[in-house]
Amino acid sequence: MKTFKLISFQIIEGETLQDIPLKDGLIINREDIEKRWLIETFIKEEYVGVFEEAFKNGKELLIQVVITRPENDPAPFRATVVKLKKINESYSVLLEGYINKTRNDYAELLLTYLLDKGISGDQLLEAFKSNMITKPKLPAANKKGK
Structure with a gap:
């Protein structure tokens, strides 16, 4: 497994992006046969609603993240919310996903x-x-x- 720091996180809705400001976050390439990734974000409570709705409905989210450095290209994923946990004034959101493509143009x-x-x-x-x-x-x- 390889772990990377999340720099930014957006939810893709059609042609628009919803920025989810991160307090912190990481992404793990599980390097398993199914090519799954784990994404954990720490966000303010005001942004948790979209994740709660997706979790309740089993809805897959289209997201994109920037990993390691701000100048890196965004990586697109299809992801589902696996777990939500309140930690003090923040929320930990754990997602499991699949990268949409290996090369970003x-x-x-x-x-x-x-x-x-x-x-x-x-x-x-x-x-x-x-x-x-x-x-x-x-x-x-x-x-x-x-």
Whole structure:
């Protein structure tokens, strides 16, 4: 098993992302035959509602996480809530999931996003360079044509 620090966590809902601010979090690649991952987040109570609903209904969540460093590309997962536990003023949310793909085409997602906004020519090149550094949040699991 390999363990990594979670940097950010978003729930994907169609073409939008819901940021879930983390107090702390980690992700474990179980390296088992089923290719399962465990994701544990520590969040404020105000964000637990979406996880409680998914837990009660057995609903699978589409999520994306950034692992280890902020400049890393987001990794998309399908995950279910396994356990919720209140710890003082926070909640521990344990999810089990599967990575949606092994390679994330962030550059292609960003380019598609910029083209959809109508940016072209030199402006496209400058926006692309700038955004490859700042890494705006884009739904990694909703790549068109895939």
